[in-house]
Amino acid sequence: MKFIQMMDQPVDPGGLVEWSPHTLGGFANWNSDPRPTSHNHELHLRGALEYRWRTQREGGRESWLGLAIEFDEPMSVPAIRTALTRWIDRHEVLRSHVIIKNTGMARLSTPPGSVALKMGRVRWYAEAGPLLDQLAGTFDRATAPLQWPAYLFATVARERTFTLLFAGDHSLLDGYSLILAQHELVELYRAARERREPELPPVGSYVDFSAEERRVADAADREHPAVVAWDNYLLATDRQMPRFATSGSAPGEGADAPPQPQSSVTMELLDDDAANRFTAVCSAAGGNLFAGILSALALAYREVGGGEEFRCITPRHTRSEGRWLGALGWFVAVSPLYLDTTGVVSFDQLIGRATAELRQARVAAGIPFLRVAGLLGYEGEPKFVVSFIDTRHAPNAAEADAGGARVLRSHSYSTDEVFIWVNRTPSGVRISARFPASGPAHGEVSRFLVTFGDIVRGIGDQSTFAPHNT
CATH class of the missing domain: 3.30.559.30 (Nonribosomal peptide synthetase, condensation domain)
Incomplete structure (x- = not known):
């Protein structure tokens, strides 16, 4: 499996759609979450805040990781929507956000089923170069760690094939997470197409891990x-x-x-x-x-x-x-x-x-x-x-x-x-x-x-x- 810089491998041209997560009412309906953030996440957020103060720039600070999955079949819009929302429900880190306050870090979380996806049609691309530029620029802007969501999905559909893409700030995931995610997303999509339950094992929450890691580290x-x-x-x-x-x-x-x-x-x-x-x-x-x-x-x-x-x-x-x-x-x-x-x-x-x-x-x-x-x-x-x-x-x-x-x-x-x-x-x-x-x-x-x-x-x-x- 290649681990490659975004601009080093073209995506076949086609119709680009961006899938943006959102919740009804925004943070007003999120829950205050007492679980502390990890040291990695805190360091990353403080670096992002310092970057904002120093450069007056927003964006992902070019610190995101992502995934591109090729499907050898026409794209089903309902199945993609179902697969992506189920994946968000499956991983709590995608439904949690940490805010820097004067008193320290504050976490907000929202339960499974509360995140929906907005489908935004961008345009049809006949050439790979402009499409890749659009994707890379969008992912750079959409993965800012100080905002939620700090991740974005996109699809590029053609008559007989399509590509599913995802980018998320490093604070939410690591490379091994994405090696596993490609299988999860494929299975979730196929299950939605076949109208069956996905065959995936249960997983723990990185938010829980962060709290435990923090407790152990702070005691050192x-x-x-x-x-x-x-x-x-x-x-x-x-x-x-x-x-x-x-x-x-x-x-x-x-x-x-x-x-x-x-x-x-x-x-x-x-x-x-x-x-x-x-x-x-x-x-x-x-x-x-x-x-x-x-x-x-x-x-x-x-x-x-x-x-x-x-x-x-x-x-x-x-x-x-x-x-x-x-x-x-x-x-x-x-x-x-x-x-x-x-x-x-x-x-x-x-x-x-x-x-x-x-x-x-x-x-x-x-x-x-x-x-x-x-x-x-x-x-x-x-x-x-x-x-x-x-x-x-x-x-x-x-x-x-x-x-x-x-x-x-x-x-x-x-x-x-x-x-x-x-x-x-x-x-x-x-x-x-x-x-x-x-x-x-x-x-x-x-x-x-x-x-x-x-x-x-x-x-x-x-x-x-x-x-x-x-």
Whole structure:
């Protein structure tokens, strides 16, 4: 399943309709909700408020994630409306809103069945380019985290096919949520078309999770293992977050340049057979695929002049209970990674170091980083992030990976962030990245990604692994 920047893959032209959630009477009929918000959500909202004050701009701050699902059949308007309203009823986070007040955060919620959809016909598009521009601009405006709804649906219908699109602010969801959502939305639509009940398991509420996570995190102190782990890591880096910085790209270069969208790449790194061969090498050395990816990144970083020490931040999911597995929400904490390639003479040796580091670093994701930062008096933010996820066991994974659906991300204007996503899918290993659009870092990151791909493919080619034929 592709994880791709919105503007990097066209949507086939057709008739565009926007589906806007609303409630009768607005917030006047919503309920005051005592459940506190998550630290992630609070940090995101405060950042959005600061952005509004500083720029006098509204909008989503280009921090949304989304989904595009392809249907090989004519669109049924009643079925789409039913599917989308049922999905909103299914996930409470889409029926809840947090407001920043002088006294702190205040939550409002509305019950299932209270959210309706307004159908707004935009126009018929004969070309993909203008349609994509319209969709991207609309999603940017519709996903502002300080408003409700901070999400929007759209459909592009043709005579025999249609595309369902969704975009939501990051505070409402994470990438894994959308990997699961494509199956939910397809099943809800088919159930509505066939006039039957959808075959979906019950899910928990991210609002409930947020309250529980907040309670646990607020009870933590400086002695909490996650705080200690972060403190030790930051002490070793002069209290600096990891950055992508090689001999040709100093940290922060280009920060004074006029803002422009970051460069973006998405590609298949390995097909399924090559991915299995590379994984076999990792397994033989006592590690897993993520350890192998991390090791290859460290070697590539060294080769392009980044030095022997490879440091980055990695997301870790916080879906610790079964009820959270299928829930829509931002179930993510982060931990710092450090991999020293000094004296490494074999890939197997580095795999061992990476495996140990992944195990040790997990403790740092025990509580949200905002709480950690508050306890440590720290104000830095992640700048170099490497994410890994295996989507092969998600419902409908093979169909989605074959082109039936793709996860979308908005563009970013950062001049110093480097984000890399590596996904193991049914078809192989895909990589997606965003990085500065100009300056020395642009060329250095590009060279780094090419070198990384060469290393991974080269190691896999040395494997004797072969699939069993039956």
